[in-house]
Structure formats: structure tokens, C-alpha cells
Amino acid sequence: MGFEKFGRVSFTAQTKAGAFVEYLEKGELRGTRCRSCGRVYFPPRADCSFCLSSDMEWFKVEGQGSLVSFTRVNYGPTGFESDVPYILALVDFNGTRVFGRLGKDVPEEQIAVGMIVKAVTSTLPGGQISYEFLPV
Amino acid sequence: MPNDVAIIGVGQSAFVRGYEGSIRELAFEAYREAMKDAGISNSDIGASIICSAPEYDKQRSPSGLIAEYLGLNPQPTFAIETVCSSSTTGIRVAYSLIKSGLHDIVVVLGFQKMSEISSADSQERMGRGADIMWESPFGTMMPAYYAMHARAHFARYGSTEKDLALIRVKAAKYGALNEKAVYRKGVELEQCLTADVVASPLKRFDCCANADGSSCLIMASAEKAREISQKPVWVMGLGSGTASLTMTGREALDGLNCARVAAKQAYEMAGVGPQDIDVAEVHDCFTIAELMAYENLGFAEPGKGVELIREGETYIGGKIPVNVDGGLLSKGHPIGATGGSQVRTIVLQLRNEAGDIQVPGAEIGLVHNIGGVGIYGNVIILGR
Ligand SMILES: [Zn+2]
Numbered sequence: 001m002g003f004e005k006f007g008r009v010s011f012t013a014q015t016k017a018g019a020f021v022e023y024l025e026k027g028e029l030r031g032t033r034c035r036s037c038g039r040v041y042f043p044p045r046a047d048c049s050f051c052l053s054s055d056m057e058w059f060k061v062e063g064q065g066s067l068v069s070f071t072r073v074n075y076g077p078t079g080f081e082s083d084v085p086y087i088l089a090l091v092d093f094n095g096t097r098v099f100g101r102l103g104k105d106v107p108e109e110q111i112a113v114g115m116i117v118k119a120v121t122s123t124l125p126g127g128q129i130s131y132e133f134l135p136v
Numbered sequence: 137m138p139n140d141v142a143i144i145g146v147g148q149s150a151f152v153r154g155y156e157g158s159i160r161e162l163a164f165e166a167y168r169e170a171m172k173d174a175g176i177s178n179s180d181i182g183a184s185i186i187c188s189a190p191e192y193d194k195q196r197s198p199s200g201l202i203a204e205y206l207g208l209n210p211q212p213t214f215a216i217e218t219v220c221s222s223s224t225t226g227i228r229v230a231y232s233l234i235k236s237g238l239h240d241i242v243v244v245l246g247f248q249k250m251s252e253i254s255s256a257d258s259q260e261r262m263g264r265g266a267d268i269m270w271e272s273p274f275g276t277m278m279p280a281y282y283a284m285h286a287r288a289h290f291a292r293y294g295s296t297e298k299d300l301a302l303i304r305v306k307a308a309k310y311g312a313l314n315e316k317a318v319y320r321k322g323v324e325l326e327q328c329l330t331a332d333v334v335a336s337p338l339k340r341f342d343c344c345a346n347a348d349g350s351s352c353l354i355m356a357s358a359e360k361a362r363e364i365s366q367k368p369v370w371v372m373g374l375g376s377g378t379a380s381l382t383m384t385g386r387e388a389l390d391g392l393n394c395a396r397v398a399a400k401q402a403y404e405m406a407g408v409g410p411q412d413i414d415v416a417e418v419h420d421c422f423t424i425a426e427l428m429a430y431e432n433l434g435f436a437e438p439g440k441g442v443e444l445i446r447e448g449e450t451y452i453g454g455k456i457p458v459n460v461d462g463g464l465l466s467k468g469h470p471i472g473a474t475g476g477s478q479v480r481t482i483v484l485q486l487r488n489e490a491g492d493i494q495v496p497g498a499e500i501g502l503v504h505n506i507g508g509v510g511i512y513g514n515v516i517i518l519g520r
Binding site for chain 2: 042073077079099112
């Protein structure tokens, strides 16, 4: 339990990567790194598919990232109707890729592939917790 | 070229909005047409493979029900699922059942009654097509994913919304000629460019037509095919690949790696290259998907796919006619039936039975069928 606090609508309550939410609550976006072989994972995983170890540690996703792609969504699935429009984005933080949304207030004319952003944690209506990307 | 397995019968229901019948009756329409085409009876069939995306089915385990309704008891039946590419994955399994000698003749039946569930239920399921832990919580949908692929392609290669619109104009031209297509109207370039934005840069006409439908293929061993069929179409090459479901796991968004992997395998097995293909059916669930397919199948160099559509080379009469049955965009996309319908189109082309959309002299055809947003990729090369 606990993971259901992540995101606008959650579909998963239980995961061994649940500490992700605790880090978000502290204002930190974290992925996992395999202590055995050094592989880095975002989204975080409990198990390493490269060396099959489950000895993982958490690392911070920090600094500036570059926008790989984005889309402005005008029709959302169930549970997201009141959010539209919103902008989904994929960002590359030095080789670690993170999927999420751009901040609601970022003007659309300003958005372009290659734009530099940072990730910040955010609290959503109803107490859900997430992260979003903001221009730097 | 291997010719161990042939397709000896093809069938397809009309693709329609809101089919007025049950899933068993929908499946029967394609089955009857394929069996009549093959000229065989139920007792000749060794096994049936039933392909659908189960999130649209109310019937639990529909393969048992459908085998019964088709008259295929007591032969084995089972389900195969890779979302939108389910029925070409069914072909891969049928091929191995036949080549192993386990069965001589196998039915691959694909169906989807998208209208089986309410549109509210359908909206709910759409949100779960992504990784439900890490991406669905942001409000993802299929158009959004392909939109991100489109934006990345635009940024890297300079392709444009107009290029995508040209693809829809082509699909609509041929959809109008296909009496089994759900969308039979022409579409003007301007209409595409000014339509409602679904997920930028994709607009309404960049998205495929929702439909209910079924498809059926009868596959046979070489020995049986030569014995029964006057017009067998041979499976020359089969390729199948996968890529990460999560966007974060993809190296680049300007193409689909599962398709590249599958194409390479299929060309190698068939002993042919992209230049040898006379007619192709590609998975155009969105216009951008067809543009990426041109490049991932080697019909054009990466970034040069736009030249094919700008110069009309993917129309009949062009270098490589693509989706001349209207494609998913206009013919419609009943998930589990789509791949089988694509294969049917190519089989008819190679038999010179495609009517208004016949590509003259077509000898080798290709099918590219993708499941999910580039999660599963199947490529099949057929020859006469
Ligand atoms: Zn490891």
C-alpha cells in the first residue's frame, strides 16, 4: 500500500518500488540503480533485468533535462476529463528518460523539442502526489 | 524462398459502426467467406486460433464459444493476443503448428466488437493501454503516444502536418472504393488540416476509424495446399519483434524498433528486399504510423518517407502502393480482426482478384501489423 498516492489517477497500490512516493513527499524524484551491476532505471524497478539482482539503491534525478517530445492532449481518458488540455512530455536527464506532464502554466508557444526543463514534485487536488516539468 | 505453408482461403466481414449481432455471428461472417473461398469443410480443419483483444469482450474466454459456433468441436482451439496485431501473431502460431506437422490445416479467426462495451468503459480501458504504474497516472491515450512519435519525427526530419494529411487523403480515396470499409467518403487536404486536434499534432482525420469486424484466414501445409487449392498464396517470410511498453525505454521516437526488427527477419527469411515488394499493407492506426512504416520497412531511407507520399509513390501506379484498401484509417480498425484483414487484402492482390484496387501484376506483397504503440511488431511477406 502507499503507491496509490502517486499520480492523478492511480491504478496500482502495491509495488516493491513504493518508496518512490516517500521520496516524492520529500520533494525528490528518484530512480533505482543496481548495486550489483550498476544499471540505472527510471521508472524505478525492484529487480535488475540485466544481472537479475534485486539489490537496488535509490538515486536522485536532478538538474536540467532536454524535452524529447510532447503533445497537448485535448481528450483524456476516464478520470482526466477535468484536466484537459494538458501536455504530456518525455524528458532526457543526461541519459535518464522521464515521462510526465509539463506544468500547466507553460505557454504553448514556448514549448519545443530540445527545450530545457527541470523536474519538480507537485501535490494534486485530493492530496495525490506527482511531479511535473518546468522550464528553467 | 520457403514455401512450406500457404493461405488457401480468406474472408472478412464488412467493417461497421455498431454491428447488429453478437460476437459469434460476427466471427461467422468472416469464417463462412473464408471456408467457401477455400472450398473445404469443417472436418478438414485441424485447429482454430481465435484472436481478439479481451478487454473489449464480455464473453470470458471467447475462443471456446466461437469454435463451437463455427462447428469446430472437438478440434483444439485457443486464444492469441497481442492487441492490434493479434491476428498476425495468430498467423505466426498457425505457421508453426503446420510446419511442425501437428496440423495440416489451421483457421486464424480475428474479431472485435468494439461496441460490445459502452463508450464510458471504452474510455476507461484506453487509459490503461500504457504502463499503468508509471504512465497511465498522467492521463495517456493511444493518440497521445503516436502524437509524441509524430512530434519527434517532425523535429528530427522536418516532416509536417501536411505530410500526414496527404496520407489520410490517400487512405480515404481507396476507402471509398472498398465496400467493406467503414469510412467511404473522400477527405480533402484542407479538411484534415483544420479538423479538431485530438492530441497535437494529430487531428481527427489523422486517427483511424473505429469499427466492429472479423477476418478469417485458412492456412495449410504445402501438400494440402497443392491438393486442395487452385490459387495458394505462400508465406515467404515471417518476422516478429517487440519494444518497451514504456516510452522511457525507447531509444528514439522517430520510428518503431519492433517493426525494424520484424522487417529484417521477414526479408531474410523470404530472401527478398524492400525493392521487391509490389504492394504493402501497413499499420496506419494513425497517419504518422504509416509514415514511420515507410522508413522502418526500408521503402524509404530514414527521414525520406515524406518523399513517397509527396510524390504519390504509395498510390496505385507508384513505386510501392501502400494501403490501397483504405487502411486502418478508412477501412477501420477492429483490433483483433485488423491483421487478418490486411493479409486478406494482400492475398486478393496476389491472386489478381482485388477489383478496383488491383495493383497490376503484383507478385510479392507485405503486411506490417503493430500491436499497441509499437510494443509488438509483425511483418509477413507473401508470394504467389
Ligand atoms: Zn544489475
